[in-house]
Amino acid sequence: MKVVDILSSRRLQLGVLSIAAVFLVYMWITNQPDNNPALLPPISDIVASFFTNLNSGNLLSALGASLFRITMGFFIGTTLALIVGCMVGWYKTIEYLVDPLIEAVRPIPPLAYIPIIIIWFGIDEFSRVLIITIACFMVCVVNVIAGMKNVPQVYVDAASTMGASRFQVFRTVAIPAATPFIITGYRIALGAAWTTLVASELLAAQNGLGFLLQEGRRYFATDQVMMVIVIIGGCAFIMDRIFRRIQAYLMQWSEARE
Amino acid sequence: MPEIKVNDLTHTFGKGSPNALTVLEGIDLTFETGSFNTIIGTSGCGKSTLLKMMAGLFDPSDGEMTLDGTVIKGTDRRRGMVFQQDAVFPWMTVAKNISYGPRLRGASKSDQREIETKWAKMVGLTGFEDRWPRELSGGMRKRVDIGRVYANDPDVLLMDEPFGALDAQTKERMQSDLLETWSTTKKTVVFVTHDIEEAIFLSDNIIVLSSRPGRVHHIEKVTLPRPRSNEMRLTEEFLEIKRRLWGMLDH
Numbered sequence: 001m002k003v004v005d006i007l008s009s010r011r012l013q014l015g016v017l018s019i020a021a022v023f024l025v026y027m028w029i030t031n032q033p034d035n036n037p038a039l040l041p042p043i044s045d046i047v048a049s050f051f052t053n054l055n056s057g058n059l060l061s062a063l064g065a066s067l068f069r070i071t072m073g074f075f076i077g078t079t080l081a082l083i084v085g086c087m088v089g090w091y092k093t094i095e096y097l098v099d100p101l102i103e104a105v106r107p108i109p110p111l112a113y114i115p116i117i118i119i120w121f122g123i124d125e126f127s128r129v130l131i132i133t134i135a136c137f138m139v140c141v142v143n144v145i146a147g148m149k150n151v152p153q154v155y156v157d158a159a160s161t162m163g164a165s166r167f168q169v170f171r172t173v174a175i176p177a178a179t180p181f182i183i184t185g186y187r188i189a190l191g192a193a194w195t196t197l198v199a200s201e202l203l204a205a206q207n208g209l210g211f212l213l214q215e216g217r218r219y220f221a222t223d224q225v226m227m228v229i230v231i232i233g234g235c236a237f238i239m240d241r242i243f244r245r246i247q248a249y250l251m252q253w254s255e256a257r258e
Numbered sequence: 259m260p261e262i263k264v265n266d267l268t269h270t271f272g273k274g275s276p277n278a279l280t281v282l283e284g285i286d287l288t289f290e291t292g293s294f295n296t297i298i299g300t301s302g303c304g305k306s307t308l309l310k311m312m313a314g315l316f317d318p319s320d321g322e323m324t325l326d327g328t329v330i331k332g333t334d335r336r337r338g339m340v341f342q343q344d345a346v347f348p349w350m351t352v353a354k355n356i357s358y359g360p361r362l363r364g365a366s367k368s369d370q371r372e373i374e375t376k377w378a379k380m381v382g383l384t385g386f387e388d389r390w391p392r393e394l395s396g397g398m399r400k401r402v403d404i405g406r407v408y409a410n411d412p413d414v415l416l417m418d419e420p421f422g423a424l425d426a427q428t429k430e431r432m433q434s435d436l437l438e439t440w441s442t443t444k445k446t447v448v449f450v451t452h453d454i455e456e457a458i459f460l461s462d463n464i465i466v467l468s469s470r471p472g473r474v475h476h477i478e479k480v481t482l483p484r485p486r487s488n489e490m491r492l493t494e495e496f497l498e499i500k501r502r503l504w505g506m507l508d509h
């Protein structure tokens with residue numbers, strides 16, 4: 001326990017150090033007399049922009065809209081991925097049926113669907129959530145399938161010689177054995193959700209963080225752009241942390257614990 | 259009554275393909291009800307393959323096996339198996355591993371507790387019930403494996419080198435414990451080992467397989483009296499059998 005404590009605190013120190021270094025370098029550059037604040041706004045401007053947008057309510061409504069889309073898309077996409085992935089990974093018939101389809105569609109970047117989705121469903125909330133859903137589904141399902149296929153045979157054999165039915169083996173062996181893969185899939189899906197969220201909002205939205213970015217660009221408010229970037233980074237970071245907690249809890253049994 | 263018969267069994271991996279490999283050929287064996295049988299043979303001669311087929315994990319390419327006259331097809335909890343590899347579920351505590359089989363059949367909480375306590379004690383893991391398998395040594399995990407199969411109460415015990423990873427002392431203790439458990443339950447046991455001494459100490463019958471393709475080379479009836487004690491390992495009769503078997507396994 002001691003060693004872990006020291007290690008994690010050292011980790012924290014170094015992490016803070018590297019962030020502080022970037023911060024200082026940025027401050028130093030923006031303090032140079034020949035710096036153009038329209039390209040690299042000083043930190044004070046970025047903070048000011050944060051408070052302006054906070055007070056006007058723009059920031060919170062944008063954050064709310066984006067978090068709603070992310071949550072919906074992520075939740076629906078990964079849930080579908082879990083169901084489809086388990087079926088494909090566990091039942092040979094379904095695998096032969098569905099796997100070629102997934103393999104064919106997988107390399108297509110989810111953003112490529114944006115035009116066709118806009119044509120079909122218009123520029124509305126449904127379309128944006130749909131794009132995130134597709135992105136989350138695609139990256140997650142591959143991991144779920146891989147997890148199911150990597151269940152060590154000896155565990156399956158052990159369970160079935162003890163009288164487990166095929167479904168019991170699935171529930172008591174395959175799912176837990178595949179958990180590391182599944183969680184990884186969820187984490188990658190979270191990253192994909194942010195990417196597609198911002199992209200879909202840049203193209204077609206009247207609110208959301210991506211829209212704030214776009215607005216900042218249009219009015220040349222670089223401080224606003226920078227501010228939104230930091231907010232997105234912060235949100236994604238916090239979500240990933242929460243995920244790691246969940247992962248650590250579900251994976252107590254595993255040797256590899258981060 | 260759990261009597262197993264193996265009738266003219268041949269197994270070829272990848273039958274029909276260019277790299278087909280016949281591992282077992284023309285095996286005829288009878289494992290009588292309540293007998294302790296050990297299979298020995300050089301590495302790769304097909305011992306694990308034979309055991310897995312008896313467990314019903316896959317079918318032989320020719321011939322068949324019967325349990326009490328019924329052809330073995332598919333797995334069944336009546337035929338429990340301890341695998342050569344580590345098969346303890348890492349995502350369950352020691353106790354949950356042990357009560358896995360009964361839980362499959364919906365055992366009540368109190369029954370589970372009872373089974374967990376009983377078999378943890380039997381395999382010497384009292385006090386470790388709530389540990390994760392990763393916190394145990396290799397030998398301790400093997401004992402979880404064995405306890406789990408015992409706790410599932412099969413009629414036939416198939417054991418594939420269960421004590422291979424244990425030190426000499428633990429091994430001897432586990433052998434004695436196994437004989438004790440076996441003598442009270444009278445399950446039919448088919449045991450695989452590389453260790454000739456272990457085979458003699460435990461068995462009624464020792465089946466010597468020849469190298470690939472595995473055939474029944476010799477069947478040794480061990481008539482040492484039961485219950486067996488560790489002192490018997492040094493008797494002339496014991497050593498005599500040991501010498502004979504040693505000569506058969508082409509070293």
Ligand SMILES: Nc1ncnc2c1ncn2[C@@H]1O[C@H](COP(=O)(O)OP(=O)(O)OP(=O)(O)O)[C@@H](O)[C@H]1O
Nearest residue numbers: 271272279281300301302303304305306307308342
């Ligand atoms: N699933 C499989 N597919 C193809 N060949 C296999 C398979 N399983 C085992 N074999 C081959 O069959 C032969 C016998 O394997 P088996 O595991 O039964 O040997 P064994 O007698 O148990 O050996 P050991 O004492 O080393 O455990 C080996 O040559 C192995 O390569």
Ligand SMILES: [Mg+2]
Nearest residue numbers: 305306342418
């Ligand atoms: Mg083997």
